[in-house]
Amino acid sequence: MHYRTLGGDQGPRVSAVCLGTLSFGTTVDAPTSFALLDRFAEAGGTFVDTANHCARWVPGARGDESELLLGRWLRSRDAAGRTVVATKVGARPDPARGTGWPANAEGLGAPAVRAGIEGSLRRLGTDRVDLLYAHLDDRRVRLDDTVEALAGLVRDGTVGSLGATDHRTWRLAEARRTAAGRGLPGFRAVQRRHTYLRPRQGLTQDLDMDTDEELLDYAAEHPDLTLLGYGTLMAGAYSRADRPLPERYDHPGSVARLRVLAEVAAECGATVNQVVLAWLMGGPVPVVPVLGVSSPAQLDESLAALDLRLDPVQRARLDTA
Structure with missing residues (x-):
């Protein structure tokens, strides 16, 4: 396993790949989920990613399943002290806001942020998470209020570091400037969809935002920001004939x-x-892939990429194709 420091030199030391647990406890059953977490830990993996609403879209699911399963694994393996846990707040449906998502997302107001982390801590069975993402930008709330609410969680020891998921680059930059100007902890990580293929030109960014040149340029200028990518293998579409390329x-x-x-x-x-x-992982702006796998064989294939080195000519061919 290879490792890096999250958020420049001020965050936790994490494995160079992160295990995504979005489907654990729903479409990936509990025994398989535990086997994947065990295999990842045995290989030296220390960084796992969940959210407070995964995978609510699966029939019969409530959105609690991933955090609950991860919490059971952490306790049964006594793994909390050697595992960097990331979760998210902001996108969980709030019935008081109606029935249509994302209009009814809990958002990033101070009460929602506090209630969101309290729910995550309860499901995970811990009193602290290492990384909390603000999931989905919330324009209904003043950015200052969101920055202060998130910083308060770091200040009281509930959260170690802060990140943003699916935020536009200018909003990410503005939030970081606001935090820095007030002497508050700000976003040290950003997660967006990121793979080798480029989305079609002229495509409007949806809620799941692709990493673009603007974000890469910003990350290159700010080494205290770690870039993470989800959807890296397009759910098997690179290698499986039964998985067509996503339309984008x-x-x-x-x-x-x-x-x-x-x-x-x-x-x-x-x-x-x-x-x-x-x-x-080896680009000018190194990316931490969030691995979405459903079998030990898929995980082993992904972990083997850690020792693959592309030479400059190969990388140039890939970049310019």
């Missing part, structure tokens, strides 16, 4: 990139998935 990536521009990706994988004796992960 299914366009003529992807043809050349897929061809070069396959060529580089053959040269390296690696899978295309491993090349995608190595490309993300």
Whole structure:
């Protein structure tokens, strides 16, 4: 396993890949989820990612399942002290706001932030999380109020570090400036969808935002910000014939990139998935992939990418395809 420090030199030391647990306890059953967490820990993995609303869209699910399962695993393995846990607040449906999501999302007002973290701590069975993401930007609340509410959680020891998920770069930058100007802890991590293929041109950013050049440029100028990527392997679409490309990536521009990706994988004796992960982790702005896996074999394939090194020529071919 390889490691890095989250948020420059001020955050926790984490494994260079993060295990996403979004589907644990719902579409990935409990025994398989425990096996994946055990295998990740055995390989030296220390960084796991959940949220306070995963996976509420699965029929019969409430959104509590991932945090509850992760909490059971942490307790049964006595793993809390050696595991960096990230969760999220802001996107959980609030029945008092109606029935349509995301309009009824709990948001990032101070009461919602406090209630959100209290619920997560209860489900996780802990009194602290290492990283809390503000999930989805909330324009209904003054940015100053959100910054102060999140900083208060760090100040009282409930949260170690702060991050933002699916925020536009200018809003991320403004929140960080606001926090710095008030001497408050601000966002040290940002998570967005990030893979090798580029979304089609002219596509309007939806709630799940793709990493773009603006964010990469901002992260390059701010080494105290760690960039994480979800959806890196497109749910198997790179390697499985039964998984078509997501519509946002299914366009003529992807043809050349897929061809070069396959060529580089053959040269390296690696899978295309491993090349995608190595490309993300070894770029000018290193990305921490959030691995979405549902079997030990998929996890082992992803972990093998940690030792794959692309030479400068291969990386240039991938970048320019």
